[in-house]
Amino acid sequence: MGLFILRRVGVMILTALCLTFIVFYLTNLYPNLEKLAKTQGNMRMTDAQVESWLGDRGYLEPIPVKYGQWLGVLPGFTHTDEDGKVTGRCIRTGVEAADAPTFCGILQGDWGYSTVFKDEVGTIVSKRLALTGKLMFWVMVLMVPSALIIGVLAGMREGSKLDRTLSTFSIASTATPEYVSGVILIAVFASSAFGLKWFKGTATAAMDNATFENFFLPVVTIALYGVGYIARMTRASMTEVMTAQYIRTARLKGVSFPNIVMKHALRNALIAPFTVIMLQFPWLLNGVVIVETLFNYKGFGWTLVQAAGNNDIELLLGCSVVAVFVVLVTQLISDIGYVYLNPRIRVS
Amino acid sequence: MEPLSWGQIIGQMFIQFTPVWIALVVLFTASIIYKRKLGLYGKLFDSPIGMIGFGIVMFWVFTAIFSNLIITHDPLVQVSGMKNKVPGTPVPEGTAGFEYYLLGGDNLARDVFSRMVAGSRIVVQIAPFATLFAFMVGITLGLPAGYFGGRLDTFLSFLANLILAFPVILLFYLLVTPEIVATGLPTYMAGVLFLFPIIFLVVLWNSRYFTQPQKRNVFVAITLLLGGWVYLGTAWGADPTGFFNMQSNILIVFVSVVFVNSPTVFRIVRGLALDIQTRDYVAAAQTRGEGPWYIMLWEILPNARGPLIVDFCLRIGYTTILLGTLGFFGLGLEPESPDWGTTINAGRRLLSIFPHPALAPALALMSLVLGLNLLADGLREESLKD
Numbered sequence: 001m002g003l004f005i006l007r008r009v010g011v012m013i014l015t016a017l018c019l020t021f022i023v024f025y026l027t028n029l030y031p032n033l034e035k036l037a038k039t040q041g042n043m044r045m046t047d048a049q050v051e052s053w054l055g056d057r058g059y060l061e062p063i064p065v066k067y068g069q070w071l072g073v074l075p076g077f078t079h080t081d082e083d084g085k086v087t088g089r090c091i092r093t094g095v096e097a098a099d100a101p102t103f104c105g106i107l108q109g110d111w112g113y114s115t116v117f118k119d120e121v122g123t124i125v126s127k128r129l130a131l132t133g134k135l136m137f138w139v140m141v142l143m144v145p146s147a148l149i150i151g152v153l154a155g156m157r158e159g160s161k162l163d164r165t166l167s168t169f170s171i172a173s174t175a176t177p178e179y180v181s182g183v184i185l186i187a188v189f190a191s192s193a194f195g196l197k198w199f200k201g202t203a204t205a206a207m208d209n210a211t212f213e214n215f216f217l218p219v220v221t222i223a224l225y226g227v228g229y230i231a232r233m234t235r236a237s238m239t240e241v242m243t244a245q246y247i248r249t250a251r252l253k254g255v256s257f258p259n260i261v262m263k264h265a266l267r268n269a270l271i272a273p274f275t276v277i278m279l280q281f282p283w284l285l286n287g288v289v290i291v292e293t294l295f296n297y298k299g300f301g302w303t304l305v306q307a308a309g310n311n312d313i314e315l316l317l318g319c320s321v322v323a324v325f326v327v328l329v330t331q332l333i334s335d336i337g338y339v340y341l342n343p344r345i346r347v348s
Numbered sequence: 349m350e351p352l353s354w355g356q357i358i359g360q361m362f363i364q365f366t367p368v369w370i371a372l373v374v375l376f377t378a379s380i381i382y383k384r385k386l387g388l389y390g391k392l393f394d395s396p397i398g399m400i401g402f403g404i405v406m407f408w409v410f411t412a413i414f415s416n417l418i419i420t421h422d423p424l425v426q427v428s429g430m431k432n433k434v435p436g437t438p439v440p441e442g443t444a445g446f447e448y449y450l451l452g453g454d455n456l457a458r459d460v461f462s463r464m465v466a467g468s469r470i471v472v473q474i475a476p477f478a479t480l481f482a483f484m485v486g487i488t489l490g491l492p493a494g495y496f497g498g499r500l501d502t503f504l505s506f507l508a509n510l511i512l513a514f515p516v517i518l519l520f521y522l523l524v525t526p527e528i529v530a531t532g533l534p535t536y537m538a539g540v541l542f543l544f545p546i547i548f549l550v551v552l553w554n555s556r557y558f559t560q561p562q563k564r565n566v567f568v569a570i571t572l573l574l575g576g577w578v579y580l581g582t583a584w585g586a587d588p589t590g591f592f593n594m595q596s597n598i599l600i601v602f603v604s605v606v607f608v609n610s611p612t613v614f615r616i617v618r619g620l621a622l623d624i625q626t627r628d629y630v631a632a633a634q635t636r637g638e639g640p641w642y643i644m645l646w647e648i649l650p651n652a653r654g655p656l657i658v659d660f661c662l663r664i665g666y667t668t669i670l671l672g673t674l675g676f677f678g679l680g681l682e683p684e685s686p687d688w689g690t691t692i693n694a695g696r697r698l699l700s701i702f703p704h705p706a707l708a709p710a711l712a713l714m715s716l717v718l719g720l721n722l723l724a725d726g727l728r729e730e731s732l733k734d
Contacts (some may be wrong), residue, residue: 019513
């Protein structure tokens with residue numbers, strides 16, 4: 001088991017390195033840098049000015065060198081202008097060049113500086129992640145129990161009317177992406193055209209003060225898309241368990257139906273959905289980006305869109321590290337958890 | 349003129365869709381009469397869920413085909429005074445087309461109904477083809493990975509997991525921007541990805557007919573000639589006759605959707621290949637001395653078709669969702685394009701005051717994806733009955 005985890009962690013680190021390098025490469029292509037120079041400096045810069053602007057800030061070094069600097073394995077870029085003033089990657093405003101550290105990459109805990117928000121990437125990402133964490137917590141609270149209940153109810157009597165109804169509902173919910181369900185929910189519950197106006201169509205206020213009124217719609221929108229999928233998996237696993245020999249034995253012994261479901265079937269039926277729920281996290285990340293953009297909730301997903309739209313290289317890298325980390329760690333946890341929950345599987 | 353009531357609007361929309369209803373009735377009658385002779389497709393008509401799903405899907409396919417007959421106004425033309433008007437509002441005197449905006453006007457005073465109908469055309473054109481290409485890539489790489497295993501499998505699986513670990517939206521934001529198009533990267537990606545269908549077909553013919561060189565040469569030559577022609581035209585925009593070409597923004601959307609979908613297909617095909625290669629008929633073929641590609645393409649692949657067809661339907665739906673996501677973030681297609689994602693994006697800014705411009709395409713997209721999911725469910729049920 002220890003070796004298994006160790007190997008998985010090794011693959012994880014390799015994957016993370018490859019992925020960040022791809023992001024780094026794509027954001028550092030010259031047209032992207034030119035756009036960055038023009039938005040940060042001056043829209044009317046000539047090509048020569050763009051080149052010198054980029055050169056002074058170390059953007060024109062070879063990509064592997066820049067990647068090494070970002071990682072913190074190569075010394076940070078420095079530049080001395082005509083007056084002898086030293087500027088560089090590791091030298092922040094208000095810090096003397098001599099006092100600045102030589103290395104400043106993520107290995108040193110320095111995530112860089114966001115060109116859009118004019119702030120440290122580390123602080124931005126942690127602040128935004130906390131907001132998204134709040135959203136995700138409520139999504140999980142709503143999504144997991146309702147999905148499991150729907151799945152178990154549908155799966156305990158396969159082919160019954162209840163099963164048909166709930167299965168159709170799950171199919172419908174997986175067929176509705178967040179930007180569709182969000183639009184429909186806002187139109188019905190928050191617009192003046194339908195006149196219900198039960199909830200708010202934006203969740204900006206929920207960042208500081210989340211209430212049922214301004215936070216319910218975004219949570220439901222994300223949860224809806226996931227509910228169907230988890231419910232279908234639970235149903236499949238429940239129907240399989242319900243046809244097992246020991247359930248028939250229990251029935252022939254005369255155990256009541258609620259008792260069979262609760263005591264005999266449920267625990268075995270919940271092993272498969274566990275993996276699915278863990279693997280839903282990366283999916284939820286997509287939903288979070290869409291919903292935060294739609295409801296203008298300035299969390300992690302919203303930041304990712306802002307960073308990508310403005311080619312804010314270091315913030316985008318920070319966001320992708322977090323995103324990739326979430327994906328890989330959930331994969332690892334789901335593998336390990338699966339082994340623990342199901343004693344029939346042994347990792348060799 | 350009086351605005352139309354909701355009953356009249358629905359009635360008029362029903363009339364507008366006449367060509368679609370006729371086509372659907374013809375298709376369903378023909379299919380139900382001959383269903384015993386049509387294999388898996390015919391069996392679909394035994395399952396009510398599959399039939400409903402198939403009906404919805406074909407509704408949108410026929411809508412895309414007949415979209416020029418159905419639309420009431422030009423989807424790009426703005427009629428002054430119709431900005432954000434509610435459904436059923438009459439257009440000013442002397443305007444071309446129908447006298448009413450059936451589903452109202454959007455924020456640029458265009459007809460929402462016509463844009464929704466015209467948008468189906470873009471989705472129905474891109475989604476199935478992109479899914480087909482993703483399947484070609486996934487099958488061509490997944491079969492050898494599962495069959496041979498070893499280093500090749502480790503490497504390809506690592507690559508697939510790498511792409512899968514990317515958040516889709518981040519990937520779209522990195523790939524589908526005007527700056528990246530300027531570097532020519534999408535063209536190179538298209539150059540690689542569009543090669544796979546040709547490779548697939550050539551290997552397919554070669555492994556089947558390598559004992560009959562004459563027949564094989566004919567098939568391979570036709571594939572290379574036709575495939576190469578389409579390939580040059582679509583990927584590189586270098587078709588000498590100019591018959592096949594793709595606009596650069598459609599190409600990039602197409603390529604990125606194929607790129608995102610193919611690793612999942614790869615994993616499914618690899619899993620199926622791993623499972624099926626332990627069967628007796630594969631061992632029999634090996635003993636017969638068949639080559640590895642013959643076994644993969646003519647023994648394993650046909651026996652994996654059930655799950656693959658079901659996944660194909662589901663994946664078209666997922667591709668539709670991805671196309672909508674691209675449109676929702678304003679990536680790829682032009683802002684005035686009538687496709688559903690872009691229209692939802694344009695309508696969401698005024699959602700709480702005028703919901704109808706965003707609602708129509710949202711419901712359209714939902715119904716198409718729902719239809720595809722129901723169709724997949726029906727197919728799964730029917731294919732399990734064998």
